[in-house]
Every structure is written in C-alpha cells, then in structure tokens.
Amino acid sequence: MAEIIEISRLALHDQVAARLRTWLVEGRIPPGAKLNERALCEQLRVSRTPLREAIKLLASEGLVDLVPNRGAVAVRLGEADVLQTFEVLAGLEGMSGELAAQRISEQQLAEVRALHFEMLASHARQDLSGYYRLNALIHSAINRAAANPVLAETYGRINARVQSLRFRTNQDAAKWKRAVQEHERMLEALQARDAAALRQVLVAHLEHKRDTVIALLKAGQIYPRTMNE
Numbered sequence: 001m002a003e004i005i006e007i008s009r010l011a012l013h014d015q016v017a018a019r020l021r022t023w024l025v026e027g028r029i030p031p032g033a034k035l036n037e038r039a040l041c042e043q044l045r046v047s048r049t050p051l052r053e054a055i056k057l058l059a060s061e062g063l064v065d066l067v068p069n070r071g072a073v074a075v076r077l078g079e080a081d082v083l084q085t086f087e088v089l090a091g092l093e094g095m096s097g098e099l100a101a102q103r104i105s106e107q108q109l110a111e112v113r114a115l116h117f118e119m120l121a122s123h124a125r126q127d128l129s130g131y132y133r134l135n136a137l138i139h140s141a142i143n144r145a146a147a148n149p150v151l152a153e154t155y156g157r158i159n160a161r162v163q164s165l166r167f168r169t170n171q172d173a174a175k176w177k178r179a180v181q182e183h184e185r186m187l188e189a190l191q192a193r194d195a196a197a198l199r200q201v202l203v204a205h206l207e208h209k210r211d212t213v214i215a216l217l218k219a220g221q222i223y224p225r226t227m228n229e
Contacts, residue, residue, distance in 0.1 A: 016044055017054035024063050024074055025163045026129060031076035031222070035064060062161040075161060079217055085162050086210035090203050092155045093139075097198035099146035101190055108145045109190065112138055116187050123180055131176075132167050138183065142190070142202075162213070168222060169212040178208065 020040070023029045041051055055072045058064045064072045077085065104112075115138045122131035143155050170176040182205045189198035216222045 012046065013050040013053040013057070016046055016050050017057045019044060020054055020058060021061075021063060021163075024058070025132070025167050027164060027168070029074050031074050031164065033074045034070060035072040035074065037071070062157060063163070074164075077161065077165070079214060082162065082165065082210065082213055082217065085158060086206060086213075089155075089158055089162065090206045090210075092151065092158065093202040093206050094199040095151060096143045096146045096155060097186075097189075097202040098195040099148060099151070100142045101193045101195040101198045103147045104142075104145040104190065104193070108141065112141050112145075112190060113187065115141060116183060119183065120180065123176070128167075128170060128176075132170065135179075135183070136163070138186075142186075165213045165222065166209055168216060169209050172212075175208070175212055179205070182208070 020029070020035075029035065035055060037048055037051060041048055044051065055064060055066075059066050059072065063075055065075055067073050115134050119131055119134035119138065122128075122134055139159075140156075143152050146152070170179055182201055185201045186198060186205070189201060213222070
C-alpha cells in the first residue's frame with residue numbers, strides 16, 4: 001500500500017508540473033507573476049503538497065524563481081539575461097546537432113522524421129500550441145541523439161529559462177514560416193548525417209529566435225510596460 005501511495009503522489013506531482021510548465025511557456029501565467037497557491041490548487045484540484053513539489057521542480061528547471069517573502073514567481077528575463085542565455089544555448093544547440101548527426105540511430109532518425117511531419121500538420125492547422133510542443137520534442141530528440149548526458153542535462157536546464165520567450169517568436173506568420181523552413185533544413189542535414197550543416201542551421205535558427213525576442217522586448221510586446229518605463 002505504501003508503494004502505491006508513493007507512486008500515486010509522484011505521478012500527481014509530475015502531472016501538476018506538466019500543466020504548470022505549459023501555462024508558463026504559453027503565457028497563461030505571465031512572466032513576473034506570483035504563483036498563487038490557493039488559486040492554483042483550486043484550478044488543478046489538488047492539495048498544496050503536490051503543488052509545492054511541482055513548483056520546486058519548476059524552480060530547479062529555471063521556469064520560476066523562489067523569492068523570499070514572495071514565494072514562487074514566473075521567471076522574467078531582462079535583455080542582458082536573454083542575450084547571455086541564447087549565447088550559451090547556441091553553442092549547446094550546435095554541439096547537439098554536430099554530435100547527433102554523427103551518432104543518431106535509424107530508429108531515432110525515424111522518430112525525428114515522424115515528429116517533423118506532425119509538426120508540419122500543426123503548422124498547416126495554425127495550431128501554435130501543438131506546433132510548439134512538437135517543435136520542442138524535435139529539439140529534445142536531436143539533443144538525446146547526441147548521446148552525451150552532460151550535454152543533455154546542461155541544455156535542458158538552460159533552455160527551460162527561455163521556453164516561454166521561444167514560444168512567442170512564432171506568433172508572427174512570416175517568422176513562423178521561416179522557422180518551418182529551417183526545420184526542413186535540419187531534417188535534411190540530419191538525414192544526410194552532415195554534422196557541419198546541422199550545426200550551422202541550428203545555430204542560425206536560435207540566433208533568429210534571439211533577435212526576435214530582443215525586438216519584442218524592446219517593443220514592450222513580451223512584458224507589459226510599467227509607468228516608469
């Protein structure tokens with residue numbers, strides 16, 4: 001019985017974390033907002049224990065900050081934070097692609113190919129949420145195919161901090177179309193096992209994301225402006 005209860009609690013805390021992660025990425029919990037435990041418990045129909053466990057997990061992933069006397073707050077990055085994070089992330093993405101092109105198995109390649117075509121279908125339906133979920137799965141699959149656990153752990157931790165910003169970069173039709181075209185080139189390079197080409201397209205893809213995020217930040221389209229700004 002004790003084992004069943006423990007598994008149930010673990011599954012619940014993971015489910016709560018997954019739901020909150022989606023809300024944070026898609027902006028339903030906006031950057032800088034405090035995570036109201038009472039309201040979230042009511043929305044998710046859970047007690048405070050699994051909610052707090054989920055919040056701790058999200059804090060370890062960099063999606064929320066635990067602020068003294070305020071509790072959990074959705075992470076809000078400034079321009080310097082964004083530039084520095086994307087700079088590191090570009091190196092990690094490039095390394096992932098280079099190693100994946102050399103090490104990916106046929107089964108892993110088939111998985112990426114299937115995810116890619118599902119992603120194209122989401123784009124055709126203009127389903128941004130579905131598209132982004134599949135997009136993230138593709139990048140994660142490439143990262144896993146690199147077969148370097150240290151790289152995977154580092155990439156996952158740093159990438160989590162800019163997930164919500166990356167989501168917003170496809171809300172412009174032209175930029176979304178360009179992202180899809182870049183994914184087409186990623187798949188081509190991966191299938192050709194062209195390490196240099198895959199590194200190049202992944203880094204360029206991330207740099208385009210960075211530039212869009214910075215432009216949106218400067219235009220005040222990501223975070224609401226305050227009276228002092």
